[in-house]
Amino acid sequence: MALAPAWKKPRVAGPVVWWLRNDLRLEDNPVARAAVAEALTDQRPLLPIFIFDPRFLDRSPYGRVTDPDFKKSISTRKPVDFGSRKTNALRARFWLQCVRCISNALSASGSRLLVCHGKPEEVLASLPTGSLVLCQSEPVSPEQTDVEDGVAAALADKHGEIWRKWGAMSLYHRKDLPFRVGEAPGNYTELALTLGWEDLWRSPGRTPGATPIRSPVAAPQRLPQAPDVELPGIMPAAVLADDREALKMLGYSPEEVEEAMVQKLPAGGEVAARDWLEKWLREEGEPKDLVEPVLWDLPTGGVTKGHDALQWANLARPDGWLRVSHYMAVGCISAREILARAEESPNYNGVAHRLLWRELHRFNAIRWGRRLFWLQGPGRVERPWSWDTAAVEAWKAGRTGVPYVDACMRELQQTGWLAYKGRKTVGFYFVFILGLDWRIGAFHFEEVLLDYDVAMNYGNWVVVAEVDKSNRGAHGFKSVEDLAAWKKEEFEWKLSAEKKNDAAGEYLRRWLPELSKVDAAHIHEPWKMSAELASRCGCELGRDYPHPLGGPFNLREENEDTERRMHPNDSSGALYTYKQFVDFALSKGYPASFGKKCWEQAQLSSSCSLQEQVTQLQGQLEAAEQQLRTLRGT
Numbered sequence: 321m322a323l324a325p326a327w328k329k330p331r332v333a334g335p336v337v338w339w340l341r342n343d344l345r346l347e348d349n350p351v352a353r354a355a356v357a358e359a360l361t362d363q364r365p366l367l368p369i370f371i372f373d374p375r376f377l378d379r380s381p382y383g384r385v386t387d388p389d390f391k392k393s394i395s396t397r398k399p400v401d402f403g404s405r406k407t408n409a410l411r412a413r414f415w416l417q418c419v420r421c422i423s424n425a426l427s428a429s430g431s432r433l434l435v436c437h438g439k440p441e442e443v444l445a446s447l448p449t450g451s452l453v454l455c456q457s458e459p460v461s462p463e464q465t466d467v468e469d470g471v472a473a474a475l476a477d478k479h480g481e482i483w484r485k486w487g488a489m490s491l492y493h494r495k496d497l498p499f500r501v502g503e504a505p506g507n508y509t510e511l512a513l514t515l516g517w518e519d520l521w522r523s524p525g526r527t528p529g530a531t532p533i534r535s536p537v538a539a540p541q542r543l544p545q546a547p548d549v550e551l552p553g554i555m556p557a558a559v560l561a562d563d564r565e566a567l568k569m570l571g572y573s574p575e576e577v578e579e580a581m582v583q584k585l586p587a588g589g590e591v592a593a594r595d596w597l598e599k600w601l602r603e604e605g606e607p608k609d610l611v612e613p614v615l616w617d618l619p620t621g622g623v624t625k626g627h628d629a630l631q632w633a634n635l636a637r638p639d640g641w642l643r644v645s646h647y648m649a650v651g652c653i654s655a656r657e658i659l660a661r662a663e664e665s666p667n668y669n670g671v672a673h674r675l676l677w678r679e680l681h682r683f684n685a686i687r688w689g690r691r692l693f694w695l696q697g698p699g700r701v702e703r704p705w706s707w708d709t710a711a712v713e714a715w716k717a718g719r720t721g722v723p724y725v726d727a728c729m730r731e732l733q734q735t736g737w738l739a740y741k742g743r744k745t746v747g748f749y750f751v752f753i754l755g756l757d758w759r760i761g762a763f764h765f766e767e768v769l770l771d772y773d774v775a776m777n778y779g780n781w782v783v784v785a786e787v788d789k790s791n792r793g794a795h796g797f798k799s800v801e802d803l804a805a806w807k808k809e810e811f812e813w814k815l816s817a818e819k820k821n822d823a824a825g826e827y828l829r830r831w832l833p834e835l836s837k838v839d840a841a842h843i844h845e846p847w848k849m850s851a852e853l854a855s856r857c858g859c860e861l862g863r864d865y866p867h868p869l870g871g872p873f874n875l876r877e878e879n880e881d882t883e884r885r886m887h888p889n890d891s892s893g894a895l896y897t898y899k900q901f902v903d904f905a906l907s908k909g910y911p912a913s914f915g916k917k918c919w920e921q922a923q924l925s926s927s928c929s930l931q932e933q934v935t936q937l938q939g940q941l942e943a944a945e946q947q948l949r950t951l952r953g954t
């Protein structure tokens with residue numbers, strides 16, 4: 321261990337404390353390195369601490385949503401009952417596993433992790449006088465920065481200090497950015513261009529002056545010994561080693577614990593995260609033949625040779641792609657390590673593309689602050705909303721009567737995971753077809769998602785709910801019913817895309833046993849079954865499976881993919897499919913029904929010009945015949 325010169329006295333007396341949060345790793349952890357360096361330089365002991373904060377586990381009214389005095393709110397903001405837990409027992413179990421892994425890694429490096437249960441500002445207030453706490457700041461989450469403020473105040477009372485570090489939760493370091501961190505471009509393409517990506521929709525090329533992405537930093541090799549410190553809420557080693565006991569101590573009921581214990585969980589920890597990434601890089605080394613991409617609600621990236629160059633097809637895959645989000649959420653692996661490792665991979669473009677979406681959501685969350693959690697969203701969109709608790713419960717339980725939605729919600733409930741397209745579709749249904757307050761949907765996701773991350777979850781929800789920007793489509797509605805009628809066709813379009821994707825209904829059968837005997841022709845639309853057929857396959861609506869809430873829905877079957885028409889707003893003469901008409905309307909912020917109207921108009925205008933052509937041809941024919949008669953002299 322390098323010793324500081326004898327004449328250099330430590331500035332303060334207490335230990336250096338590395339307060340671990342969602343950075344549960346040693347590799348590429350600038351906070352860990354800074355804490356170790358500080359301790360070594362000033363010859364102070366280093367104490368690594370992790371704290372389970374009850375406010376982030378239970379149904380507490382704490383934080384952004386209630387803001388009880390509405391000090392930071394707009395006047396029309398509506399309070400909402402926090403019916404969900406902030407973290408369900410399954411995710412708490414995953415956190416426990418990851419905490420145990422970093423604890424073992426610290427022990428192997430000569431240190432020791434102290435794990436506590438309590439409010440950080442109370443736990444850390446009991447540190448010795450003059451302690452220096454280093455932590456990764458979480459600027460995307462106002463409730464986490466509130467906690468940091470609380471800790472700073474508690475430490476100041478005892479001549480202590482907190483150093484909030486940027487860390488490596490983001491791809492970019494704030495000091496390298498060409499803009500102030502709260503003023504980042506709010507649009508993906510603009511952000512990518514500003515950071516020097518030439519055209520991230522299509523290629524991973526970067527301009528010579530592109531904003532640098534720092535290389536991952538190595539783990540500190542040897543850590544100073546941890547001092548013995550008595551703090552409130554210490555979790556005894558024996559409790560921490562046992563999931564059941566630890567969950568109980570964290571406040572989960574015996575039922576919640578037992579439910580979480582039988583659910584499958586990916587292996588936690590830094591090593592598992594890195595192994596997973598390496599396996600993925602090996603297996604995805606060669607681009608495979610991908611399924612035909614479904615671009616119905618995704619930005620178009622251009623489809624080449626049967627598969628999408630940007631791997632959008634994977635976004636539409638029911639099993640996800642990298643499947644690393646849960647590791648990133650707890651910080652078992654950093655985004656920049658993933659990017660650096662993928663550099664040689666044929667999928668580099670896809671990885672960079674997605675990680676930049678993550679970056680965009682992080683910047684947005686910082687820019688929006690508490691506005692991200694308003695019912696009206698950062699776009700301050702005023703709309704009618706519903707708080708129908710029966711509909712909320714049906715949605716959560718996967719009992720809406722819409723098979724695709726129900727399958728997704730049950731997968732989410734049972735595994736803590738759902739593919740991107742599933743998250744988007746169930747969110748769309750929740751917000752537009754059921755008209756429900758989007759925050760209740762987001763709270764539920766917050767409770768059950770294994771990869772829950774405040775910026776990614778709320779950021780995606782405000783986009784799905786169309787409250788992220790003031791100029792999004794859903795304005796001027798007097799009732800949720802009007803809104804649902806307006807959006808119904810768009811929803812039917814999404815369900816139709818799913819039907820095409822999974823014609824046999826395999827995904828639905830996997831999660832909805834009550835539909836297992838329904839034939840492929842009806843599994844996506846059981847409401848179309850005759851009473852006799854429904855009874856034969858043991859799936860009577862209203863008895864075995866619910867009638868569709870907000871439905872029935874009419875899924876498209878026609879040959880929209882092959883028939884092409886000229887778009888009334890395009891004078892180039894190019895021909896487009898029905899789907900392209902709808903996609904175009906949606907991309908311009910219009911509803912799908914506008915695309916349909918244009919499609920019908922296009923048919924009218926082409927039939928009209930056909931009529932004109934026929935008349936013209938008849939005239940020409942008559943003129944030619946007249947000429948012929950003249951020539952023959954008759």
Ligand SMILES: Cc1cc2nc3c(=O)[nH]c(=O)nc-3n(C[C@H](O)[C@H](O)[C@H](O)COP(=O)(O)OP(=O)(O)OC[C@H]3O[C@@H](n4cnc5c(N)ncnc54)[C@H](O)[C@@H]3O)c2cc1C
Binds near residue numbers: 738740765772
């Ligand atoms: C309503 C809704 C809520 C969501 N909540 C979360 C959440 O709490 N935590 C979370 O990590 N992701 C969230 N996402 C984004 C996305 O669904 C997941 O990141 C993705 O499904 C994770 O699977 P993967 O690792 O296989 O993703 P891949 O497709 O392999 O992408 C790789 C990584 O890129 C990032 N990424 C990809 N798509 C997005 C996106 N749309 N927004 C932000 N980052 C993205 C993620 O970090 C992801 O792990 C949400 C999406 C929606 C529509």
